Amino acid sequence: MMNRNFLILLVVAGWVLGSCSNDRGETLEERAGCISKAEMIGVAGMLGHDLFEGRAPGTRGGDLAEAYLKSVCQFMDLQPGAGDSYFQPFVMKGFSNTGFALKAGGTSLEYIEDVVGTFTKEEEFIKVDGDAVFVGFGITTDLWDWDDYKDVDVENKIVITRVNDPGMYDTDIFEGSTLTYFGRWTYHIEEAARRGAAGILLIHTDESAGYDWNVVKNSWTGEELYIDSDLQNNLKFRGWIKENSLRKILDTQNIKLEELYAKSRSKEFRPIHLGTKIQIAGRNSFRDVTINNVVAEIPGKTEKRIVLSAHIDHLGIDPSKEGDQIYNGAIDNGTAVGAMMVVAKILKEFQSDLYYTVTILGCNAEESGLLGSKYYAQNTDRSSIIANINFESTPVWARSNSIMGIGARFSDFEEMIKTLAADHHLEYSSFSLTNQGLFYRSDQYSFARYGIPSVWISAGEDEVTGAKNYTEFWGKDYHTVKDEYDPEWELEGMKQTIEYALLLIERINNSQSPPQMKPDLSFPLED
Numbered sequence: 001m002m003n004r005n006f007l008i009l010l011v012v013a014g015w016v017l018g019s020c021s022n023d024r025g026e027t028l029e030e031r032a033g034c035i036s037k038a039e040m041i042g043v044a045g046m047l048g049h050d051l052f053e054g055r056a057p058g059t060r061g062g063d064l065a066e067a068y069l070k071s072v073c074q075f076m077d078l079q080p081g082a083g084d085s086y087f088q089p090f091v092m093k094g095f096s097n098t099g100f101a102l103k104a105g106g107t108s109l110e111y112i113e114d115v116v117g118t119f120t121k122e123e124e125f126i127k128v129d130g131d132a133v134f135v136g137f138g139i140t141t142d143l144w145d146w147d148d149y150k151d152v153d154v155e156n157k158i159v160i161t162r163v164n165d166p167g168m169y170d171t172d173i174f175e176g177s178t179l180t181y182f183g184r185w186t187y188h189i190e191e192a193a194r195r196g197a198a199g200i201l202l203i204h205t206d207e208s209a210g211y212d213w214n215v216v217k218n219s220w221t222g223e224e225l226y227i228d229s230d231l232q233n234n235l236k237f238r239g240w241i242k243e244n245s246l247r248k249i250l251d252t253q254n255i256k257l258e259e260l261y262a263k264s265r266s267k268e269f270r271p272i273h274l275g276t277k278i279q280i281a282g283r284n285s286f287r288d289v290t291i292n293n294v295v296a297e298i299p300g301k302t303e304k305r306i307v308l309s310a311h312i313d314h315l316g317i318d319p320s321k322e323g324d325q326i327y328n329g330a331i332d333n334g335t336a337v338g339a340m341m342v343v344a345k346i347l348k349e350f351q352s353d354l355y356y357t358v359t360i361l362g363c364n365a366e367e368s369g370l371l372g373s374k375y376y377a378q379n380t381d382r383s384s385i386i387a388n389i390n391f392e393s394t395p396v397w398a399r400s401n402s403i404m405g406i407g408a409r410f411s412d413f414e415e416m417i418k419t420l421a422a423d424h425h426l427e428y429s430s431f432s433l434t435n436q437g438l439f440y441r442s443d444q445y446s447f448a449r450y451g452i453p454s455v456w457i458s459a460g461e462d463e464v465t466g467a468k469n470y471t472e473f474w475g476k477d478y479h480t481v482k483d484e485y486d487p488e489w490e491l492e493g494m495k496q497t498i499e500y501a502l503l504l505i506e507r508i509n510n511s512q513s514p515p516q517m518k519p520d521l522s523f524p525l526e527d
């Protein structure tokens, strides 16, 4: 009896994904259960190393990350994915300043303490001035019949805008507390640029931005990178202002910020002139910098392809910091690139089963606004891409009770991941941090905006141990020097992410019916 029960136990254990019954496994599912810690940490641990100096695009560490990933692709016998090269080069405009003065009437604000920002014209001395206009949320969209600008001309003005969207205060409009595309700071800048503004100041609060001033400061000091197509407008200055610092300007005009806010919550809102000019002056440096996306592929039976993506860049080094100066980005995005490469390695082993070609895209300059993936999507035959599966900040702790698909709700990916999760006795979860707009903040969005079904796949936040390491990561270590490699990582969440990405790809592959976008999207599609 004892022996028989023991045998049954062993057999059952062999079926459960996540356990490994032999060296490698014979099916893709079995192989997925046999992923080793060494496989997972091989690439991830390396990218998080201090030698990579935080992998900022256009720096030595950034160049090293490109070269390293290319080398891994060669070693794995993947095919070049950008013509006959593993590199897809593109030119970026880099701008940096050592500080600037912002004056409004008699008020002067201090760089970093009150404001941060970037001049985006190729001029050594830049002076931007214009009338200050508060534009509410600065949103114009048919989707919710909302237009903050109305017919007010803001050409050559400095617009001051709230970030986030009105749904933050009224759950019946937009998507309630779920941040929409129109709530992202990137959108507010795009809209101001379309309207010919000379400068934009985004009002920062922890609540509306979803992160504190330190994150803004770390992301907006140092070199800012742009692609040329995003600079073909009047906008000379883009930056952030602390809410309390804005109050200093408003006080001189006897304007109460709360009154401006109250007005901005209404559909009837019209831009409000603040009765003062804002002047921003500083010294600017700029350069052209050529960087590369790393692109490889595993050919299937058709040229139609599934693009796997993970960004290789991070924030680099801050020499002005005391102590640790390296933003290692070990989780953002070392473990995600690591996860993608394990998926690629295993798919390569099962290449003869692949119907769709699989492209492996190590995107660059994601932290600068998804620029590498944007460039890739703009300069690739998009009709050949049936889907995108993105890896971002892959969790490294215990296994989770759920699988999460950020952005899955916009396409058939939602049903597919739900079914996959249910088949493995897991929940399908969405991220609790819906107020952060994470779908629009990583490379899957560069595909979705062209109508390509895309998803950021990850083990969920609800670890089987009850711990909330992943949720805490976003509030504590994300975009700080504490995002570091730790040899103690359990890596079970990473393993799970890899397993379910593989099974998802297998299902798309076997059904040979690509996922489709859902009809009602809450972001604009481009041609």
Ligand SMILES: [Zn+2]
Residues within 6 Å of the ligand: 311, 332, 333, 366, 392, 393, 442
């Ligand atoms: Zn990231």
